[in-house]
Amino acid sequence: MPEFMNDTALLWPLAIPLATAAICAAAWAYPRAQQGASLAGLVLTLAASLLLLDSVMSQGIVTKQFGGWAPPFGISFVADRFSAAMVVISSVLALAAGIFAIADVRRRQVKAGFYPLFQGLMVGVNGAFLTGDIFNLYVWFEVMLIATLGLITLDRTRAQLDGAIKYAVLNLFSTILFLMAIGLLYGVTGTLNMADLARVLPQTEGSVALTVSAMLFLLAFGIKAGFFPLFFWLPASYHTATIIVSAVFAGLLTKVGVYACFRVFTLLFEVNDGGIRPIVAFFAAGTMLFGVFGAAIQWDIRRILSFHIISQIGYIMLGLAIATPLAMAGAVFYIIHHIVVKANLFFVAGAIHRATGTYDLRKAGGLMKSSPLLAVLFLIPALSLAGIPPLSGFWAKFMVIDASFRGDMAWIGALALFVGLLTVFSMSKIWIEAFWKTSPRKVARVRAVPVAMLVPIAALGLITLAIGFNPEPLVAFANVAAATMTDPAEFIAAVFAERQIAGATP
Amino acid sequence: MQIIFATMSRLFFVLMIGVSLFMLFRGHNEPGGGFIGGLIAALGFALLAMARGVETARRALVVHPVALMGSGLLLAFVSGLPGLLSDRSFLTHWWTEIGSTHLGTATTFDIGVYCVVVGGVLCLVFRLYEGIEQ
Numbered sequence: 207m208p209e210f211m212n213d214t215a216l217l218w219p220l221a222i223p224l225a226t227a228a229i230c231a232a233a234w235a236y237p238r239a240q241q242g243a244s245l246a247g248l249v250l251t252l253a254a255s256l257l258l259l260d261s262v263m264s265q266g267i268v269t270k271q272f273g274g275w276a277p278p279f280g281i282s283f284v285a286d287r288f289s290a291a292m293v294v295i296s297s298v299l300a301l302a303a304g305i306f307a308i309a310d311v312r313r314r315q316v317k318a319g320f321y322p323l324f325q326g327l328m329v330g331v332n333g334a335f336l337t338g339d340i341f342n343l344y345v346w347f348e349v350m351l352i353a354t355l356g357l358i359t360l361d362r363t364r365a366q367l368d369g370a371i372k373y374a375v376l377n378l379f380s381t382i383l384f385l386m387a388i389g390l391l392y393g394v395t396g397t398l399n400m401a402d403l404a405r406v407l408p409q410t411e412g413s414v415a416l417t418v419s420a421m422l423f424l425l426a427f428g429i430k431a432g433f434f435p436l437f438f439w440l441p442a443s444y445h446t447a448t449i450i451v452s453a454v455f456a457g458l459l460t461k462v463g464v465y466a467c468f469r470v471f472t473l474l475f476e477v478n479d480g481g482i483r484p485i486v487a488f489f490a491a492g493t494m495l496f497g498v499f500g501a502a503i504q505w506d507i508r509r510i511l512s513f514h515i516i517s518q519i520g521y522i523m524l525g526l527a528i529a530t531p532l533a534m535a536g537a538v539f540y541i542i543h544h545i546v547v548k549a550n551l552f553f554v555a556g557a558i559h560r561a562t563g564t565y566d567l568r569k570a571g572g573l574m575k576s577s578p579l580l581a582v583l584f585l586i587p588a589l590s591l592a593g594i595p596p597l598s599g600f601w602a603k604f605m606v607i608d609a610s611f612r613g614d615m616a617w618i619g620a621l622a623l624f625v626g627l628l629t630v631f632s633m634s635k636i637w638i639e640a641f642w643k644t645s646p647r648k649v650a651r652v653r654a655v656p657v658a659m660l661v662p663i664a665a666l667g668l669i670t671l672a673i674g675f676n677p678e679p680l681v682a683f684a685n686v687a688a689a690t691m692t693d694p695a696e697f698i699a700a701v702f703a704e705r706q707i708a709g710a711t712p
Numbered sequence: 713m714q715i716i717f718a719t720m721s722r723l724f725f726v727l728m729i730g731v732s733l734f735m736l737f738r739g740h741n742e743p744g745g746g747f748i749g750g751l752i753a754a755l756g757f758a759l760l761a762m763a764r765g766v767e768t769a770r771r772a773l774v775v776h777p778v779a780l781m782g783s784g785l786l787l788a789f790v791s792g793l794p795g796l797l798s799d800r801s802f803l804t805h806w807w808t809e810i811g812s813t814h815l816g817t818a819t820t821f822d823i824g825v826y827c828v829v830v831g832g833v834l835c836l837v838f839r840l841y842e843g844i845e846q
Contacts, residue, residue, distance in 0.1 A: 217801075225786065227782075227785065228783070228786035229782065229786060231785065235776065235779070274799050322778075
């Protein structure tokens, strides 16, 4: 049995959410059964992803061919340290959201298909992290897009439909660009398997088609990730969704775009040649700066946080722009830290809404007195996001900025420091308005925050603290992950070395 | 609704379900399969809904379209599991031959796809027709 689990470790983080989504949909008429199945599925997914991380840590890159077709003809699934870590952290977040949902999801939303869609989203996210085939990545993007549209419009309100349309238009545009990029790449190389591409591309003569393809990939993933000139869909749509959905989107969706960017620009294309590096650096700088400026003028907590997602994406892209192993490690650390912190801030926003009845900071207030615990729980992710030592955000920022000074990109490091200052401004704005000042409304109707909301907030806060006070293991992990990521040889060897057992096909 | 259409719709409904099942099972080596079969079956139900009201069509389907979609997905998922036993990889299908017909777990997968397509399309169609009826 242990051997069996070890051999199939790569399968379960994908298969369990898929089965759970199917069960939740089949139990359409029974909301309670859906809730139970969903929670069980989330716990099992987390266990499976930890198992996967364990086998990746002990035996290096793990690969699997679905259906037993040999690479490069079949579809490969590959997990290296980076993707395994992403799967683990997204499963943690999904479980936190599942617990939060106990207190927050209304009957109407369950009727609108919250549980199957949520599990469907997790299938898409985990699939995107684990696939080793560029076209298959496109398919997972589509799976995510469909689930996302359903989740945004859960309440069927006008604002949500409006947000969903903006989201759909730009994301469909992005997937079309992605598809065109794949088409060009396939035209030049004749293969779609990432490992095979990594093997073939260095021997291929550079051509216009390849350059265009690389640019299209950058643009497509840039829209997904919320890069500077293309981020407008994000703050226009995220805040319309119900808060659990916003939290999961904030934690995961943009990061899938970033992950895809890292995969493609380490494995297939080099950041250093073809003039991609200055473009990525420009994007990163713009993303950091305009995200934080956008946040400064907002009063809705969810919109402030949405703009901060963009700003933080800039820091992660900074890692790719510098492209030294140190910078890559910083980016890996940053993504993991940021998924936890950002989703947690959205959960806190949900709790603030529950307590004060509003997301508008001008109308909220008095939470310091009425729920001091929530105040403490807000401070942890907020200060971490701003990069105050000794929280996880400090180490993340330190690694990235340190790498930028060493990698001859001091200007962008200075910019990152400035943006950090503005982030402190935004976070203190939420703190002053929602927690410190007395409630502006005459009758202070402060409701208690349910335990099911506080538990995930506290758990994610603890993860932030744990990373903050003991960053050494994660830094070491990020360094190794970055080293494997920047060395395609290991990836190629892992995919093609897999022993093929003849299937029972006729 | 015209009486000729209403009467013929019953006949066509049965015919279309029959054809869809035929399409489903010839699908492995010849044109057809779960997706096409599912579309034809959904068309049959849509015809019934158009001729005799959505309520009748919903009753003819017995289960809720979303539940059908879920069961189909589950069936397709389960059909991939035997592969785990033979070569530790998902979706490697098993085969036997009875006489001249191939039988395999891939057929189960196709039936799953059939259910998903019927459920998915009808989910949409029923809601649209209900909007028109109101």
